[in-house]
Amino acid sequence: MALLLENGAVVTDPWTVLDDAAGSDGIPEGPVIVSLERWQRDRAVLELRNAPLGIRLKSHQLAGEIAADLDRFGLVVLELPKFRDGRAFSTARLLRERYGFTGEIRATGAMIPDQFLFLVRCGVSSVEVPDNADLAVWRHALTEITIAYQAAATADEPLSLLRRRLSP
Amino acid sequence: MTHLGSESHAGVYRYDDVDRQFVFERVEQFRGQVARRLAGTLSEDEFKPLRLMNGLYHQLHGYMLRIAIPYGVLTSRQMHRLARIARIYDRGYGHFTTRQNLQFNWIKLAEAPDILRELAEVDMHAIQTSGNCVRNVTTDQFAGAAADEVVDPRVYAEIMRQWSTLNPEFSYLPRKFKIAITGSLTDRAAIEVHDVGLRAKRGPDGAVGFEVFVGGGLGRTPFIGKPLRDWLPEADLLAYLDAILRVYNQWGRRDNIYKARIKILVHELGLPALRERVEQEFAQIRGPRYRLDPEIVAAINDHFAAPPFAEAAVSVSGSLDRHPELPAFGHWLETSITAHRQPGYAGVTISLKPIGGIPGDLTADQMDAVADLAARYSFGELRVSHAQNLVLPHVREDALFDLWQALGPIGLATANVGLISDIIACPGLDYCSLANTRSIPLAQQIGARFSGPGEQQNIGDLSIKISGCINACGHHHVGNIGILGVDKHGVETFQITIGGKVGTGAALGAVIGPAVAFDQVATVVENLVAVYLEQRQAGEPFVDTVARIGTRPFSEKVYGIAA
Numbered sequence: 001m002a003l004l005l006e007n008g009a010v011v012t013d014p015w016t017v018l019d020d021a022a023g024s025d026g027i028p029e030g031p032v033i034v035s036l037e038r039w040q041r042d043r044a045v046l047e048l049r050n051a052p053l054g055i056r057l058k059s060h061q062l063a064g065e066i067a068a069d070l071d072r073f074g075l076v077v078l079e080l081p082k083f084r085d086g087r088a089f090s091t092a093r094l095l096r097e098r099y100g101f102t103g104e105i106r107a108t109g110a111m112i113p114d115q116f117l118f119l120v121r122c123g124v125s126s127v128e129v130p131d132n133a134d135l136a137v138w139r140h141a142l143t144e145i146t147i148a149y150q151a152a153a154t155a156d157e158p159l160s161l162l163r164r165r166l167s168p
Numbered sequence: 169m170t171h172l173g174s175e176s177h178a179g180v181y182r183y184d185d186v187d188r189q190f191v192f193e194r195v196e197q198f199r200g201q202v203a204r205r206l207a208g209t210l211s212e213d214e215f216k217p218l219r220l221m222n223g224l225y226h227q228l229h230g231y232m233l234r235i236a237i238p239y240g241v242l243t244s245r246q247m248h249r250l251a252r253i254a255r256i257y258d259r260g261y262g263h264f265t266t267r268q269n270l271q272f273n274w275i276k277l278a279e280a281p282d283i284l285r286e287l288a289e290v291d292m293h294a295i296q297t298s299g300n301c302v303r304n305v306t307t308d309q310f311a312g313a314a315a316d317e318v319v320d321p322r323v324y325a326e327i328m329r330q331w332s333t334l335n336p337e338f339s340y341l342p343r344k345f346k347i348a349i350t351g352s353l354t355d356r357a358a359i360e361v362h363d364v365g366l367r368a369k370r371g372p373d374g375a376v377g378f379e380v381f382v383g384g385g386l387g388r389t390p391f392i393g394k395p396l397r398d399w400l401p402e403a404d405l406l407a408y409l410d411a412i413l414r415v416y417n418q419w420g421r422r423d424n425i426y427k428a429r430i431k432i433l434v435h436e437l438g439l440p441a442l443r444e445r446v447e448q449e450f451a452q453i454r455g456p457r458y459r460l461d462p463e464i465v466a467a468i469n470d471h472f473a474a475p476p477f478a479e480a481a482v483s484v485s486g487s488l489d490r491h492p493e494l495p496a497f498g499h500w501l502e503t504s505i506t507a508h509r510q511p512g513y514a515g516v517t518i519s520l521k522p523i524g525g526i527p528g529d530l531t532a533d534q535m536d537a538v539a540d541l542a543a544r545y546s547f548g549e550l551r552v553s554h555a556q557n558l559v560l561p562h563v564r565e566d567a568l569f570d571l572w573q574a575l576g577p578i579g580l581a582t583a584n585v586g587l588i589s590d591i592i593a594c595p596g597l598d599y600c601s602l603a604n605t606r607s608i609p610l611a612q613q614i615g616a617r618f619s620g621p622g623e624q625q626n627i628g629d630l631s632i633k634i635s636g637c638i639n640a641c642g643h644h645h646v647g648n649i650g651i652l653g654v655d656k657h658g659v660e661t662f663q664i665t666i667g668g669k670v671g672t673g674a675a676l677g678a679v680i681g682p683a684v685a686f687d688q689v690a691t692v693v694e695n696l697v698a699v700y701l702e703q704r705q706a707g708e709p710f711v712d713t714v715a716r717i718g719t720r721p722f723s724e725k726v727y728g729i730a731a
Contacts, residue, residue: 062418083214083217083340084217084300084340085340085422086300086337086338086339086340086341086342086417087417087418087422089336089337089338089339089340089417090337090414090417090418091418093337094414098452112210112214112218114197114201114218115340117336118334118336118337118339119336121336122336122337134209137204137209140200144193144196144197144200145190145193145194145197145334146189146193147186147189147190147193148334148336149190149330149331149333149334149335150330150331150333150335150336150406151457151458152336152337159186160184160186160467161330161464161467161468162327162330162331162464163186163187163330
């Protein structure tokens, strides 16, 4: 998997995904990502660690479920089980706009490049794409449309009426 | 371009350089998507929602392109362009739909980007005419012209068009989402059968606000919309829509395509619980960032300024020469004219339901001709109605006779608007891959049964709506007579309902009895009409007679059961 930032840059992923089944003893050093279930189960242990913690939400696990704990997390991963499942767009936006989350929001799972700009506008800051993905297509998808007709989670330059110019 | 000068007063949202840049960017984006599809780097599964959000369906015979006619308003220049597209890229005709759009049925995928470019050149597009997103916002075909109008709904329809266009959060909803708005006392936009229906009205101080309905819709599980809010201030329109859509996006069902519309969420949660979620969301969204600024409303409103009506027309108001020597003109006047708010002017509906024709179809030559007539008689402006007819919104009363004379030779003077042969029919098996049965041939047969002189006029207001399958694109549930095609072991049969209606006090029709065969439908309709003519009281339209006497006398006549 390659990790693509909202500006199209490819970066190395510093995070390790922690298996739900793994015991509390075997938690590796450094930044780890846990499921919501694991967070709820092993919260006491996880909070004692001295390394960044990320949480992974399935598409039906909505922003409100982690709102109270958001300051514990450096990363929220949103899963798109099918690219047609658009719940993550609302979740990202709520995390940013309602709950003021400033850490990384990462989208993973089934996505198509044509959704990249919408994801970014909703507050997603990185996407995990398959190793064989054509990164040029993904980057191009951020630049195809430069005008929006509604405010969203990211900064933009207001034009007249409802319109705004998106800064690539 | 011929009529550009004459339509400078058409009441349409006029694109500036920013809007033009946007639609051209969208065309090139789609061109890239088509290229990736043709190269095989985009699978059909991945391409499907992208093409749908650009209006491109895969149908029985190939691709169909549904072009957006925002809230049913278009100019002569745009209509000429549609004619050109029909000639070059299709088979010389197009089909107007119940959602005020236009469909071309014989499109090649590789040519679709070029067609979209042709549209962009005249400030048109096919954005979000399909897909699980907010669709073309529809409204009253007499907006800005109707005598009973309180608020011009085009202003808010345009604002919602912009807000919903490529909305980053609401483009992958559980299912499609349709919004309709009316601003008149009479609801000609069928707001109660939409996912969200809005009635624009004025408060005691004259300020604009909206009554909001939610969860209406036809399809396999029909519901009349439920009242969500009695008064929504203008400034909160977009924040409130954001709240409804966000609740729907998060909680609408995604496990079953047939239960994914918001009407099912409303039904399963119950209206009070849904309202609570929407209001909670709204309370947090409302605020400066998502407020609809009055200056924006005023600026959009300027696009819809009234055309310069002629002072001279006022003096002829009410003194129309009805040419009694030509009863056909009288019949046409009776059915085709709607009261205008400007004295001396009238709204004219042009029937696209000639007897024996295909409901909603128009040839390229007719498009050109009607575009010229709009330029000459209606400030270069046309409307598409929810009933699949066209409207010239602002015609001088003293020009009606000339207009009628010009419509005859191009086959557009059928005097049946609102009458029994003004039938709404889905494309049916002739075009659609979902259909179980034919629809268009039924409409043609029924129309022919009532083609005698004066026959339809005698029957009066009566709507027939035909759907070729349970998806209800022909809105059969709300037809005064509704006809639904069902497949019974490979045989086309038709279920008949009566008593449905749209508009204020919308109602779903009731089934009269067992489904009947294709060849029997027109006879059944004749029998239903016979009962009505026998039973009606003075001035009582068909649907009111059904409400008064019930379905039983009709069933007895149709199925031959002794009373």
